[in-house]
Amino acid sequence: MAKLPPYTSTGEYIWHYIYRGICGLIFLFLILPILVVLPLSFNVEPYFSFTSGMLNFDAEAYSLRWYGDILRNGMMAPDEAFSWAWVSDTWDNSQWMRAIRNSFFIGICATLLATALGTLAAIGLARSEMPYRRLIMSILISPMIVPLIITAAGMFYFYSQVHLSQTYLGVIMAHAVLGTPFVIITVTATLVGFDKSLVRASQSLGAGALTTFYKVQMPLIVPGVIAGGLFAFITSFDEVVAVLFLASPEQRTIPRQMWSGIREQISPTILAVATLLVILSIILLTILELLRRRSERLRGISNT
Amino acid sequence: MADSHIAPLEPITAADGTPLKKKLAQALFRSKVRAVSLVVPLFAFVMVSFVIPIFALMWQGVYNERFSKYTPNLTEQLTSWDGLTEPDEALFAALVADLVVAKKERTIGRIATRVNQEYPGTRSLFTSTARKAKKLTPPFKESVIKVNKKWAKIEVWRAMKLTSQNLTPAFYATALDGRYTVDQGFVQQNENRQIYVTLFWRTFMISASVMGLCLLLGYPVAYLLATLPLRTSNLLMIMVLLPFWTSLLVRTTAWIAILQSQGVINDLLVTFGITADDSRFSLIYNMTGTIIAMTHILLPFMILPLYSVMKTIPPSYMRAARSLGATPTRAFIKVYMPQTIPGVGAGGLLVFILAIGYYITPALVGGQDGQLISNMIAYHMQKSLNWSLAAALGGILLSGVLLLYWAYDRVVGIDNMKLG
Known part of the structure; x- marks a missing residue:
């Protein structure tokens, strides 16, 4: 904590700590809802609240039953002994397992599409020769701004006429287009600090356009591309409005399953899934932070 | 030369x-x-x-051909009818001819639904008359009115005249709580049937309060993060970024667990004896729930732009102001705050734009009075199937958002948008 300068008056001293206290409360407001979910997901009772047993740290008040429920819900024979048949039963029939599989499949496909197209476009947009730069940029960023309900309704209306609704392709296209703005923004941010003379140096040393791209440009923009890809992935992974409109039960994703869980039969299984999702976001956040540090280090070297 | x-x-x-x-x-x-x-x-x-x-x-939202597509004869007659005089035999004959075909082709439901959107309560009029249309004999005017007296009402024919026009401002009129009529143009809907303008207004108010709350909570935190040493602020930044990266549904679920009547806050209040067990606060499934959950979800979008602006303000300006005799408060208000205006504009606009189109959170925790315009659009897309009205409501919302987007581009510039 920063030391206060010696000329601080008593009033300022008090205010300083009050201010720190207020900030602490706001941080609590930000983080507490996410932390509350974790213990509640181990509740033995089918409630959304702390039981007296949980508050007394009674071991019997905690259980993993809701995590088991993620695997079991929807299975043909959930009570069989653990075996290969049980595993394949879970894999094929559990509602949540299907949702998890769908989420990863759709998320990865949408991310690849969004990252490939978005990176190319960001490189093009960063060139000063690009005509109508501002207008095109604002069109390409607009999927992030236009209310999701309008996007989803429009896609539902249009895709059903071209037989794309209720297909994986339709959902993937929708998620890819929602993810591209993030890729453009992050890649553009890495390109802003890009020293163009590096490209000219490489060319003057006899490298072709492709070699220059792979050996000089790419290593510098890769952190931006990966960060954009992560954003695109989490966008798809978290998206539910387009799925509500475009997907059939076959394409249910995790958020879609949670949505009907909250609306129809509220059970702590949702909290167990939520806990797993929090862990996933911690992992993604860590990757992003490592990338940021790497990028800073690279730039630090190139600046000296 | x-x-x-x-x-x-x-x-x-x-x-x-x-x-x-x-x-x-x-x-x-x-x-x-x-x-x-x-x-x-x-x-x-x-x-x-x-x-x-x-x-x-x-x-x-402005073009609907459902009626004219299935009633070619009637549409032709309605186009030449002025909408003021009593409908004549030719109109009735065209009606019967089209109803017979519509019954056979099973398109009567679509016709009836379309007119019903314009003039509620006429659905069964069409379906029941269509069942008997084949047996009707000329003169059709009398025989049709005999089947149902409503056909004598000129309002029904005016509604049909309106629906026969493919290009129509009627849906936008409805979306603004008005009605488009043949004889008077736009008229205001009765007081008790005005729902959409109220809903737009509520959406605006909720978004504005969420923006205000985000600014109120985000400003001190962003200032703290910008003034602390980098090592500490990076650690605290996790508290901002983790919610940002956590699924929207997870956070909404968490708020349900916290705010519901058997939830964490109410339980705490009861345990400490602040409220009685039977008078728990209803914090969720109403507007309060929507505002709390949306503020939590959108707060990072306010903090991050504010932080990136505050980071660039040199601390020496404040020291200079102090050394020239300004009190800390005065130095903060006169020197520091004006420099943060770009951040406030960027964060505020972004939060407002995102809030105004929110759908998921109000749908899950909003109850009755916490619904926003998006929820109404979803209702008309999925339940009432009045897509044209959904499109008109969406059109109004979209133009508002695009206007704000344009302002955002002017104030911040979309190339300067930063994430995390």
Whole structure:
């Protein structure tokens, strides 16, 4: 904590700590809802609240039953002994397992599409020769701004006429287009600090356009591309409005399953899934932070 | 020209003999083509999968051919009818002819639904008359009115005249709590039937309060993060970024667990004896729940732009103000705050734009009075199936958002948008 300068008056001293206290409360407001979910997901009772047993740290008040429920819900024979048949039963029939599989499949496909197209476009947009730069940029960023309900309704209306609704392709296209703005923004941010003379140096040393791209440009923009890809992935992974409109039960994703869980039969299984999702976001956040540090280090070297 | 006697200079040429000017123009054109060709794939993709679908839906807000498509005879007659005089035999004959076909082709339901949107309560009029249409005999005017007296009402015919026009402002009129009529143009809907303007107003108010709350909570935190040493602020930043990266549904679920009547806050209040067990606060499934959950979800979008602006303000300005005799409060208000205006504008606009189109959170925790305009659009898309009205409501919302987006581009510039 920063030391206060010696000329601080008593009033300022008090205010300083009050201010720190207020900030602490706001941080609590930000983080507490996410932390509350974790213990509640181990509740033995089918409630959304702390039981007296949980508050007394009674071991019997905690259980993993809701995590088991993620695997079991929807299975043909959930009570069989653990075996290969049980595993394949879970894999094929559990509602949540299907949702998890769908989420990863759709998320990865949408991310690849969004990252490939978005990176190319960001490189093009960063060139000063690009005509109508501002207008095109604002069109390409607009999927992030236009209310999701309008996007989803429009896609539902249009895709059903071209037989794309209720297909994986339709959902993937929708998620890819929602993810591209993030890729453009992050890649553009890495390109802003890009020293163009590096490209000219490489060319003057006899490298072709492709070699220059792979050996000089790419290593510098890769952190931006990966960060954009992560954003695109989490966008798809978290998206539910387009799925509500475009997907059939076959394409249910995790958020879609949670949505009907909250609306129809509220059970702590949702909290167990939520806990797993929090862990996933911690992992993604860590990757992003490592990338940021790497990028800073690279730039630090190139600046000296 | 006066100085034409001076011999023109020999143009400088490139190695292959072409003038250098031409060569440069060629090179510039080639690099332009290269830049454009990099952008084209994504542009085409966004057009096909995003822009065109939205325009296709928006077009439905002013263009609806459901009626005219299935009633060719009647539409022709209605076009020539002035809408003021009593409907004549030719109109009734066209009606019967179209109803007979519609019954056979099973399109009567669509016709009835379309007119019902314009003039509620007429659905069964169409379906029941269509069942008997085949047996009706001329003169049709009398026999049709005999089947149902409502056919004598001129309002029904006016409604049909309106629905027979493919290009219509009627849906936008409805979306603004008005009615478009044949004889009077736009009229205001009765007080007790005005729902959409109220809903737009509520959406605006909720978004504004969420924006205000985000600013109130985000400003001190962003200031703290910007003034602390980098090591500490990076650690605290996790508290901002983790919610940002956590699923929207997870956070909404968490708020349900916290705010519901058997939830964490109410349990705490009861345990400490602040409230009685039977008078728990209703914090969720109403507007309060919507505002709390939306503020939590959108707060990072306020903190991050504020932080990136505050980070660039040199601390020496504040010290200079102090050394010139300003009190800390005065220095903060006069010197520091004006410099943070770009951040406030960026964060505030972003939060407002995102809040105004919110759907998921109000739908899950909003109850009755916490619903926003998005929820009404979803209702008309999925339940009432009045897509044209959904498109009209969406059109109004979209133009508001695009206006704000334009303002955002003006204030911040979309290239300056930062994430995390």
